[in-house]
Amino acid sequence: MKILLVNPEFPETYWSFRHALPFEGKRCAFPPLGLLTVSALLPPTWEKRLVDLNIQKLKDSDLDWADMVFATAMLVQKESLREVVKLAKARGKRVVLGGPYVTSTIEELPDADHVFRGEAEETLPQFVEDLARGETKPVYQAAERPALAMTPIADFGLANLKRYSAMSVQYSRGCPFSCEFCDIIEIYGRVPRTKSNQQMLAEFDALKALGWRGTVFIVDDNFIGNKKNVRLLLPDLARWQKENGYPFELLTESSVNLADDEALLANMREAGFNRVFLGIETPVEESLHEAQKSQNRGNLVESVRTIQRHGIEVMAGFIVGFDNDPEDIFERQIDFIRRSAIPLAMVGLLNALPDTQLWKRLEREGRLLGEDATGNNTVCTFNFKTRMDPALLVRGYQRIMQTIYGPREYYERVLDSLRRTRNHSVEPRVYSPIAGLTALARILLKLGIIDHERKEFWRFFVQAVIKHRKQFADSLRLAAVGYHFRKLSDAYSEN
Numbered sequence: 301m302k303i304l305l306v307n308p309e310f311p312e313t314y315w316s317f318r319h320a321l322p323f324e325g326k327r328c329a330f331p332p333l334g335l336l337t338v339s340a341l342l343p344p345t346w347e348k349r350l351v352d353l354n355i356q357k358l359k360d361s362d363l364d365w366a367d368m369v370f371a372t373a374m375l376v377q378k379e380s381l382r383e384v385v386k387l388a389k390a391r392g393k394r395v396v397l398g399g400p401y402v403t404s405t406i407e408e409l410p411d412a413d414h415v416f417r418g419e420a421e422e423t424l425p426q427f428v429e430d431l432a433r434g435e436t437k438p439v440y441q442a443a444e445r446p447a448l449a450m451t452p453i454a455d456f457g458l459a460n461l462k463r464y465s466a467m468s469v470q471y472s473r474g475c476p477f478s479c480e481f482c483d484i485i486e487i488y489g490r491v492p493r494t495k496s497n498q499q500m501l502a503e504f505d506a507l508k509a510l511g512w513r514g515t516v517f518i519v520d521d522n523f524i525g526n527k528k529n530v531r532l533l534l535p536d537l538a539r540w541q542k543e544n545g546y547p548f549e550l551l552t553e554s555s556v557n558l559a560d561d562e563a564l565l566a567n568m569r570e571a572g573f574n575r576v577f578l579g580i581e582t583p584v585e586e587s588l589h590e591a592q593k594s595q596n597r598g599n600l601v602e603s604v605r606t607i608q609r610h611g612i613e614v615m616a617g618f619i620v621g622f623d624n625d626p627e628d629i630f631e632r633q634i635d636f637i638r639r640s641a642i643p644l645a646m647v648g649l650l651n652a653l654p655d656t657q658l659w660k661r662l663e664r665e666g667r668l669l670g671e672d673a674t675g676n677n678t679v680c681t682f683n684f685k686t687r688m689d690p691a692l693l694v695r696g697y698q699r700i701m702q703t704i705y706g707p708r709e710y711y712e713r714v715l716d717s718l719r720r721t722r723n724h725s726v727e728p729r730v731y732s733p734i735a736g737l738t739a740l741a742r743i744l745l746k747l748g749i750i751d752h753e754r755k756e757f758w759r760f761f762v763q764a765v766i767k768h769r770k771q772f773a774d775s776l777r778l779a780a781v782g783y784h785f786r787k788l789s790d791a792y793s794e795n
């Protein structure tokens with residue numbers, strides 16, 4: 301059996317990093333871990349190929365080679381998914397779909413032969429058996445959420461590693477909190493399930509054996525969802541990193557209460573974590589209360605500072621459009637982002653995702669506009685009636701993005717963040733001096749010579765060289781990503 305695994309294309313969003321990736325000569329930020337896991341769940345005797353439309357085109361010859369086409373998708377990939385299904389069907393292929401979009405959408409799905417809803421650790425082996433008996437079903441619905449002991453090491457080798465900026469591994473699924481707008485807890489549950497330490501180390505071994513060096517994103521919904529297990533995992537990760545010469549810089553997602561546990565933070569730093577993405581959402585207490593985000597309590601600027609003190613850069617998500625947002629929400633968000641020195645602030649407009657508590661409340665209140673969200677909360681659309689005038693919200697949102705990614709403001713934040721995270725206990729390695737020098741040359745050419753904001757770049761560059769030489773690679777990475785955010789903010793504001 302020949303299986304073609306297809307990852308549909310992402311639109312250009314803040315998350316695509318499309319304007320930053322060329323600096324390091326990469327095509328895409330992360331590989332599609334869902335599909336690589338699906339591949340490992342299929343019989344080893346089956347042949348598999350991966351086509352990631354974010355780095356390559358889907359060729360007729362790929363489709364002709366395959367017996368079946370397996371595709372995944374997040375909501376934001378749905379247009380590209382439809383196109384993939386159409387092409388595969390036109391060439392008479394059996395099409396199998398899975399992933400978060402098909403699991404949670406209320407829209408009519410593309411015309412596939414089989415749809416997998418939920419996690420596939422139990423349903424895929426069942427499908428393989430059904431196929432052998434000639435008794436397959438159109439829909440495979442996971443009856444329950446599988447233990448992650450069942451999750452095999454992903455088939456990382458299928459991906460063209462050189463094209464990606466980071467690799468992904470997953471330690472846990474699910475989150476114990478109950479934020480109103482969140483679909484994670486609906487899709488992956490509120491009881492975080494984790495892999496064993498041995499499983500994690502085996503995945504690290506696999507990536508290292510394939511020659512991967514650099515960033516590894518632990519793509520958990522909330523890395524500290526199961527703190528007890530994480531505390532046991534970190535010393536093993538730290539030992540592995542030390543024994544292997546720290547080949548990986550780790551990045552993950554966590555709830556803000558990470559700041560309450562300094563011992564855990566110290567262990568994370570020791571294990572090689574140098575970045576964490578937090579769900580801060582808003583500095584407005586009433587809006588946090590409305591979103592049932594009770595874990596974001598106390599002085600949030602101070603929480604961010606605590607994490608930064610451990611040498612970990614903080615990235616964070618912010619939302620505007622809550623019912624309780626006051627008219628000065630935009631200024632308050634800007635002020636918070638400035639004071640907390642978060643270079644990469646992903647600000648989005650609130651949208652209701654299907655099946656969330658927010659969706660149900662808005663439905664009860666008759667405020668839904670009858671559409672699935674686009675999944676991209678940075679385009680200026682709403683799928684529900686907002687309390688604040690939507691035109692005001694959009695203008696205010698654009699003002700936030702224009703302000704925080706204005707070059708002077710952004711570079712100041714980066715320098716501030718570098719100052720606060722200076723306390724590194726683990727030195728990042730230079731994995732490839734040639735790649736590093738090429739990236740430097742590209743950045744100097746584009747941001748230091750071609751770009752009209754070059755004056756601000758040089759002002760930043762000089763400061764970074766004088767004061768943060770040890771964090772030089774981070775400074776360059778942040779300059780490149782800042783350029784991406786500025787380009788997109790400018791493009792969105794013109795629309």
Ligand code: B12
Pocket residue numbers: 310311312313314315316329330331332333334335337338370371372373374375376396397398399400401404416418419420421424468470473474482483484487488519520521648653675676677678
């Ligand atoms: C890493 C990650 C990213 C990475 C991208 C990773 C990538 N290249 O795929 C980044 C940071 C770029 C990202 C961005 C975004 N993301 Co994201 N992301 C995740 C995260 C945390 C992990 C994904 C992952 O690797 N999971 C591990 C694999 C093993 O799990 P899985 O994909 O679910 O696969 C299992 C099953 O679903 C199934 N399966 C999956 N595919 C298929 C296919 C077939 C054929 C079959 C049979 C089975 C199957 O089998 C697997 C094993 O059980 C998930 C949350 C999560 N827990 O998955 C959110 C998640 C997928 N992201 C989400 C969102 C909304 C976004 C953004 C739109 C954020 C935003 N608001 O702007 C952006 C969009 C990207 C863009 N460029 O525009 C949502 C999707 C919601 C939805 N209904 O579609 C999720 C669920 C989390 C959330 N609520 O925020 N994301």
Ligand code: SF4
Pocket residue numbers: 475476477478479482483484485521522555579
């Ligand atoms: S902390 Fe994050 S993952 Fe957990 S419920 Fe809230 S938004 Fe969802």
